[in-house]
Amino acid sequence: MPRLVMKxxxxxxxxxxxxxxxxxxxxxxxxxxxxxxxxxSAMAGKTNELVGWVRDTSMLxxxxxxxxxxxxxxxxxxxxxxxxxxxxxxxxxSWQGWQVPLRTNSTHGxxxxxxxxxxxxxxxxxxxxxxxxxxxxxxxxxxxxxxxxRGGSDTSAVAFAAAxxxxxxxxxxxxxxxxxxxxxxxxxxxxxxxxSYEEMLELAGAGAKVLQTRSVELAMRYKxxxxxxxxxxxxxxxxxxxxxxxxxxxxxxxxxFTRDEARVTVSGVQDRPGIAAGIFGxxxxxxxxxxxxxxxxxxxxxxxxxxxxxxxxxxxxxxALEAARQNAGLGFAKIETNDDVAKVxxxxxxxxxHSGVAHRMFAALAAEGVNIKAITTSEIKVSVLIDRxxxxxxxxxxxxxxDLDKAG
Numbered sequence: 001m002p003r004l005v006m007k008x009x010x011x012x013x014x015x016x017x018x019x020x021x022x023x024x025x026x027x028x029x030x031x032x033x034x035x036x037x038x039x040x041s042a043m044a045g046k047t048n049e050l051v052g053w054v055r056d057t058s059m060l061x062x063x064x065x066x067x068x069x070x071x072x073x074x075x076x077x078x079x080x081x082x083x084x085x086x087x088x089x090x091x092x093x094s095w096q097g098w099q100v101p102l103r104t105n106s107t108h109g110x111x112x113x114x115x116x117x118x119x120x121x122x123x124x125x126x127x128x129x130x131x132x133x134x135x136x137x138x139x140x141x142x143x144x145x146x147x148x149x150r151g152g153s154d155t156s157a158v159a160f161a162a163a164x165x166x167x168x169x170x171x172x173x174x175x176x177x178x179x180x181x182x183x184x185x186x187x188x189x190x191x192x193x194x195x196s197y198e199e200m201l202e203l204a205g206a207g208a209k210v211l212q213t214r215s216v217e218l219a220m221r222y223k224x225x226x227x228x229x230x231x232x233x234x235x236x237x238x239x240x241x242x243x244x245x246x247x248x249x250x251x252x253x254x255x256x257f258t259r260d261e262a263r264v265t266v267s268g269v270q271d272r273p274g275i276a277a278g279i280f281g282x283x284x285x286x287x288x289x290x291x292x293x294x295x296x297x298x299x300x301x302x303x304x305x306x307x308x309x310x311x312x313x314x315x316x317x318x319x320a321l322e323a324a325r326q327n328a329g330l331g332f333a334k335i336e337t338n339d340d341v342a343k344v345x346x347x348x349x350x351x352x353x354h355s356g357v358a359h360r361m362f363a364a365l366a367a368e369g370v371n372i373k374a375i376t377t378s379e380i381k382v383s384v385l386i387d388r389x390x391x392x393x394x395x396x397x398x399x400x401x402x403d404l405d406k407a408g
Contacts, residue, residue, distance in 0.1 A: 003125070003166040004034040007041075007135065007157035011174040012231035013077050014044035016084075022172065022231055023084040026130070030090050035125040037164060038092075039135040039157040040081055042073025047150075063108035067137075067147045071097070074134035074153070082132040092130045095121070097137035097145070102156070104138035104146045111138060111146035113155070116163040133160065151212035158215045162222035169219070169226050170237075171211065176230035177238035178203070178210050180404040181255040186396045188405040192253060193236070196243040199253045199347050200226075202381045206345035207258035216240065243349055251350035251357060252402040255395055258343045259388060261291070262311040263373065266321065268333025271303045278330050279305060279321065286320035288313045292343070292376045292385055302333075306374060308385060311339045341373065342391040345383040346398060358382050364401035370394050 006029065008022045029036050042050075050070045054061050078094040085092035100121065104111035121131050135153030140146045148155050154171060161169035176191065178200065183189040195203075197220035204213045210228055219226045219240065229237035243249065269275055276295075283290055293307045309317050314337050324330055351357050361382055365372060370393065374385040386394055399405065 001033055001035045001125070003037065003164050004029055005037045005039060005157050005161040005164065005166045005169040007039040007153060007169065007171050008081075008231060009153065009171075009173045010041045010044040010046070012172050013040055013081065016080070018231070019077070019080055019084050023081060023088055023090075025172070025231070026085060027088050027090050030130060034167075035130065037121065037131040037133060037160055037166070038081060038085075039133045039153060039160060040074060040077040041135055041153040043077055046073040046076070064144050067108045067145050071134070071137040071145050071147050074136050078132045078134040085130065085132065090130060091128050092132050093124060094132045094134070096134045097156075098139035098143075100133065102138035102159070104140055104148070106140045106142060106144075106146070108140070108144070108146055110149040111140065113138065113148070113159050116159055118160075118163045121164065149214075151215075154212040154215035155218060158218045158222075158224055158226065161224045162218065166224070169224050171215075171226060171228050172231040173210070173228065174231065175210060175228070176233060176235045177228050178208070178240070178254070180253070181395055181399055182257075185257075185392050186399050188396075188399055190405060192238050194239045194241060194246050195253055196246060196249075196349050197240060198243065198380055199349055200240045202345070202347040202378065203254050203256045206256035206347065206381065206383060207343065208254070208256040211240070249350045249353075250348050251354045252346045252348035252404065253350075254347050255398050255402075255404070256345045256347060257391060257395055259391065260311040261308050261341050261343045261385065262314045262337060262339040263306060263308055263341050263385065264314070264317055264321075265304060265306045265336045266332045266334075267304045267336065268302050268331075269305050270331050271301055275330070276305070278324065279332075280307075282320040282324040283309075283317055286316050288317045288320065292374045292383065294374045308341070308343065308374065314339060340388050341385050342388040343383055343385055344391065344394050344398065345381055346402065347381045349380050351380050351382075360401060361398060364397045365394055368393055368397045370397070 013019050082092045082094040103115045135156040138146050179189040181189045201216045226240035291308045296304045370390045372384045376383045
């Protein structure tokens with residue numbers, strides 16, 4: 001029988017009524033002839049509550065015990081979903097990550113999947129049982145429970161779809177698909193029927209919250225078709241697939257943005273080989289993720305270097321740089337920060353074959369009086385840093401400039 005993986009996020013299983021609604025969708029797929037593996041998140045708000053309990057107990061907590069506590073949220077949902085399916089006449093059994101087993105490395109709190117042994121799952125499929133799997137969790141080489149990091153249930157679901165050679169992985173959430181931009185920003189936003197893996201990966205990395213980046217990376221690597229659907233309606237969703245499965249690539253498929261950016265400028269940097277490594281090495285060691293980087297033209301042997309970091313990491317970044325200046329003799333003059341900025345990105349595989357896309361973007365922003373503070377590009381993405389107060393204006397202007405109200 002064909003296999004299908006169905007993943008339900010926290011809002012989709014927030015209470016018993018919603019679990020019943022999700023179980024009804026599973027029952028329909030079973031009646032269509034699928035062997036179904038259901039991957040569930042913790043009920044909405046439960047993970048935050050569990051994390052809070054850990055931190056209230058111990059600020060310097062043992063990461064192994066953190067995982068033991070936090071993983072329990074998915075265990076509860078998996079058991080309740082299995083019971084609900086049984087009440088509906090669907091033979092089902094719940095599985096925790098260690099029971100499958102889903103094997104990970106030993107990085108507690110942000111573990112990476114190393115392998116999934118599906119033999120027992122496949123055996124149970126053969127016996128007519130469907131699987132309800134606690135997402136977000138696995139087992140380390142030491143035999144300890146591990147968790148995959150926030151949003152890790154998406155990654156679990158895609159990994160199971162790949163391991164089971166499923167026909168598709170359906171991600172059920174509180175939105176009914178991937179839109180050209182956030183509908184809360186512009187009412188003209190349109191749902192996309194299909195979007196390529198590459199586009200979804202860039203959109204997720206640039207701030208779109210529909211899918212976790214790691215899950216898209218995994219789907220692209222193993223060619224797992226992903227479908228984003230609403231748990232609360234039967235409307236068609238968005239299929240994330242290979243570029244060749246899309247009839248005609250759009251120049252720009254969507255606009256993503258992040259509000260929580262901060263700009264850091266290191267002034268009076270010595271313009272010599274190795275200085276960039278001297279600056280960004282300590283940031284990496286401090287766990288600060290650097291995004292956009294701009295280096296000014298050298299003058300009198302000095303230059304300025306500007307880059308962006310998550311707004312929550314400003315203090316960590318400045319501490320790491322100050323320590324590096326004292327310990328490694330970097331010799332820069334000063335550090336300036338600005339957390340009142342935002343990043344806006346346009347994404348589309350059509351950029352590969354169309355010229356003038358960046359100019360069109362810059363012209364649309366200029367027409368609205370939006371000043372650009374930094375620019376980065378990739379093969380299918382252009383990102384700009386702007387003052388945060390212009391974010392919504394910029395998104396709406398770009399949505400109009402690229403005719404995204406006609407997308408579909």
